[in-house]
Amino acid sequence: MLRSVVFLPVIFIQWSCALPTKWKPDPINNRPIIGILTQEVNDHVMKPFGKTYIPASYVKYIESGGSRVVPIRLTQSTAEYEKIFRSINGLLFIGGSSNLETSNFARVARIFYRLALKANDAGDFFPIWGTCLGMQLLTVLVAGENLLTKTPAENMSLPLNLTTEAFSSRMFEGFSSNLMNALSQEALTGNFHHYGVTVETFKDNDKLQSFFSILSTNKAENGATFVSTMEGKTYPFYGVQWHPEVSRFQWDPKLTFPHSPDAVRVASLLAEFFVNEVYCCRRNLHYFSQPEEEAMSLIYNYTPTYTGNFTGYEQIYFF
Template sequence: MVQVILLLTVVIYFLGCKGAATSKDAIVTNDRSIIGVLSQEQSFYLHTKYPEENYTSYIAASYVKDVEASGARVVPILIGKSREYYKNLLKKLNGVLFPGGATYFKQSNGYADAGQYIYEIAMEMNDAGDYFPIFGTCLGFELLIILASGRGTPENRIRCYSYSNMPLDFTPDFRNSKMFVEAPHDVVDILATEDVTVNAHQFCIVDENLVAFNLTKDWLVTSYSNDDYGVQFIASIEHSRYPFYGVQFHPEKNSFEWKLSKNYPHSFKAIKANRYFMDFFVNECRKNFHTFANAAEENTYAIYNYEAKFTGVLGSQHHECYFFEPRGVNKLI
């Protein structure tokens, strides 16, 4: 009897080890992810602070830090380039972040044109079985929906004013989404009950925008919020087929933006809950296996080639910013 028990124990042990090894080996991820962050047209305010340099574009450093805090590196994606530039760069990157900001979509050779190239190339990659994620924050989220709508006139978004911190009103089926299926219960509880999401927008996407362009089959709404005048807008969304995600609020600001007048929530709970979004996105990017040719090429493209400037001390809403492609003194000033 003892021998039988010992034999069974040995069999169970080896089966368990084999099963565990098989499960572990099946999960292969790219743990050296590099994510592109799209730049945008230089803001008028920041241009007045750096008139001699006449920079063409910038990225708020909070987005870069947010990506890095989740375990990935950043490559800046410049605006005003050819489709070939974006196609070649996306072959080296593992995902792209469309950041928030204050530029217009009708400007040529800027944020929106670059975003359209990236969006179309990413769809082509995913259709070919090459898993390539995109995440849009605030303006970036609006751009995703407008690109899906065909980027026509008038733009498929509405005027909407929200400068408040608020909770999320989750949809009944939000747990069926890729973004929230594995979200920890305590994170969901914080997001659903406390004023921890930072809103700062003058436009938004509402259900009618999705209906008007037949987007309800392709895009899954997972939460809503209300603007300062009671308008219900879509707060989080994802594509049903592609790994494309968007949030109208700003998860990066809780940890990395500090302007006193903005009253961003910096509590432990607020930071914990908002960290979830970039952690989720970077984990999605780990499913992509694009690489640069070598470490030297990585270094050539990396954000580390640029110096973040302390713009908060100049009155900017962004504590730090990266600037790109200076073109000398603007003669119009």
């Protein structure tokens, strides 16, 4: 009896690339530390407490993103700052009222800015974030001159006038379309400033124009249109003229801190972005050489002072 034979076609598949024998992920820093530059005390109400300070809201803001904090004093040597730079994974310039050209705050910021430029040029990603005065400081450092003019928006919550660059930006990449709409329509950003960089001045300055992308603008009380959000085009440097930290951590009833769910969500996402973004702190592998030195450098060694509401902050770290 004959049996039928079925011939099945044999398919040879040639892999375009072989799987590695062992997958090796890029190193990720799961214990990031961000430095916060202290600032001189200029307010006479605060002078009895110390010479420099950091509002606790900035510390909580960074910690809420999943990082620890090291306060950076203004009285150390350049060699000590270089050592700190090699030990931290990012840097925050806070808001305040220091002179952006002659103060120790500006002097030390300039040291770290130059170190960050050099590191990033060598492929060592080191992020810097500037809030309010900190953003203004970034424009001075990049432009090499003070281009600030009066753009008063004191004690005002505003929606952002988002540019087209905002929708392709790194900063807002994690924002849903609904939240981006809310950010452009609802008063989610707390503004407490007298000066800023106008859009016209920004665009007329080749250094600023080539270094930063404008992500949002706003109109000041005097009618001037100022840059309210920006990010570096090739460097992981970010600036906001408004205060994301206040939405979650400051509660003075005399001040218009936006506390809506959307405002809180915006603050949360930006804190997480700064710590987690691929160009930012978790890809930066700087570290303290000794665990004991790390432990002694952290903000945990200091106790914030409760100042009530007479300073605009409930809690402040003084140094």
